[in-house]
Amino acid sequence: MTKRKKMREPREFLALLESARRDEVGGSAPRKHHLVPASYLRRWAEDGKIRVTHIDRKKSHLSPPEKAARETDYYRLESPDIDREAVPPLLFEKMLGEIEGVSVGIVDVLTRQGPEALSLAQRAEFSFFLALQVTRGHSFRVANRLMVRDYFQLKYEGVTTDGVHRMLTEAGMPSTAKDVEAAYAQLQEIVNGDVFFEPQDPSIVAQSGSMAAAMGEHLFARNWYTFETKPILVTCDEPVIMIGGPPRSRKERAGVSTAGAIIFPLGPSALLAMFLPHVRPRGPMQLDRVETAEINREIVASTSRWAFEKPSRHITEKMPVPAPAPPFMREGPYPVEGDENRLIFRTFQPTRWANTVPPPWPVERWWS
Template sequence: MLPHPIALRAQTSFEHEWLSEDFIAESRRVAAAAEESGNSPKKHHFVPQMYLKRWALGGKVQRTEVKTRHVHHPQPYEEVARKPNFYTLPRIGTRMDLPLKWVERHLGRIETACTRHLDVLGDWTGVISNETVKRDMCVFLGLQTTRTVSNRNRYLALIQAPSQQKRRVMKRLHPQLTSAQLDEAMQKQHSDPKEEALHLLFENVRWPVAHGLYQREWAVYRTASPIITCDDPVIFVAGPPFGRERSLGAESAAVLYPVDPFHVLVMLRPGLSHRGPYRLSRSETESINVEVVAGSDLGTFERPGDAIACAITVPPRRQQQLDDEAAALLNDAELDRVYRQDISPQSRWEPGSSGPPWPVPRWYR
């Protein structure tokens, strides 16, 4: 018999100081002190400033909208990839709730510690053997995966999806569960959907994202020409033998993470090993840029003047959310399709459609 989902999560949970209750408590104390001094940030970044700075020239980056390929005027890197009060919840008739204002401060403490790790990766080519760098970056990249706007929307879709649909999908995934176990597995931790989404942000780092990233061999490749990044910069690549319509998650896809305009961190599928050379050709570099554009939510970021993203066309994303009334009009197969589309990252390509070749074939063998 398969273990209960909660027991399985406990067995594969990724443990790290930055995910501990003590570290969170310190973040809360720092946030409270900042609130008392009137120094609490209101505009929250879902892609870290210290990361975007790596693409800045004269303090500015170039943003391109993927859907329209519109290129914006260069903007200060501090002014992009952010939303007002993204990690706080407004209470009706009260000031911003302080206990939830610690999240931006918490993320900032981790980003500060990882700035030097990114510097190390930007000066490196080849396999990464430094365990401290790898473990710390698992948390950093896990949080980068879960903190974006697109993931917030997926969490809300999961939380607010019709209960009968969630129950049916859970039962299909874990047929051994009793009714009582299903009730426990589906139980929410918080009544407010946005607060529950923030809870999932951290829970999904512990399992499965950080755990899935750690079970891999990591290497840094130098590119022959500039690469770009985006608003969802941890890129999951299904790769062959799958077609372009297939999406895989942190446990089974190859993972790409642009480190700077000339370095990309590559995490192969679990069980595979890197084979040099650790320098990508121009055509291989161009294929990485296609993956970054395809993996983005709304936009990409690059050095002003590089003009890379505006030359790449990908299909638009498709989303459809349902309430209980609309869900009642669909059959089970249609419900499953919509539900999976709402709560999981989806490929931009339709089944049966042709797309660009997967990048760097040696990464999948």
């Protein structure tokens, strides 16, 4: 994305740092952080309320957008390994606020005029905003933790006492029989899942920002379309939804670079759909009631916890979707052709359709 406008000039970034430091010292910043921007959820509000449904509990309530989908200190960058002066704990939350503020006007343009009305700078800014919606949520965090745990379990699976002795010796550590026995017992606890390594939340928060920059480039390069829908469109706490499309499996979550379509509800009556460069959707730029219902099913099925809609609607309460699958799975090992000493593993994120007969891909005309 070579033409993407830099989000901030150095002087502006320094001002952001200073603002985060002041809020931390003064204690004026809220500790409740939004997983989804309140400014975005307001598009579904009626009389200042939206409907919030916990999908797997099938419990629903009305809430002001400002109080929906929040967690305490969710983006806080605080750790003994982080210099609070160099990286204020509230920096990421401050950055999100700035990016969300820019996105409000861009959503208005997309809804009323379509992607063609965006400047390259606006398209770049919104690509980054969308990528952050992918990496800021629960799905990204849980999968990240499990992948790190799995890496260490896999690394030490099948380790022998001879192997432990060799590792200790190469590391210059004591390697008596007692040392080897103790180290071997510790590694077995890791393999069995009794002890595990996982990244700290501040590390995941920082990684979410760096990964969003790369994801944004893929989103920027896609074909963007705005579809008008019936005024029944819902959204969720993972509002950027990957739709693999044929011939991909319905049971595995597609990635930002591989999904045939990536959708983002702009409001109750508008949907942004971003297709791979070679995919050109057929038909009108309006979705009928059946197509909108199919999209709603995809949105609800992509939910980590909460789905949102107009308070006068009950779609998210009544939409049947399977229970969530494990957030991360590994297959293998598989032999590497030409190298009998090497093995490879395949990892992926299952969808809610992993353990059931999945429905057809939504909006059939997109794929024909």
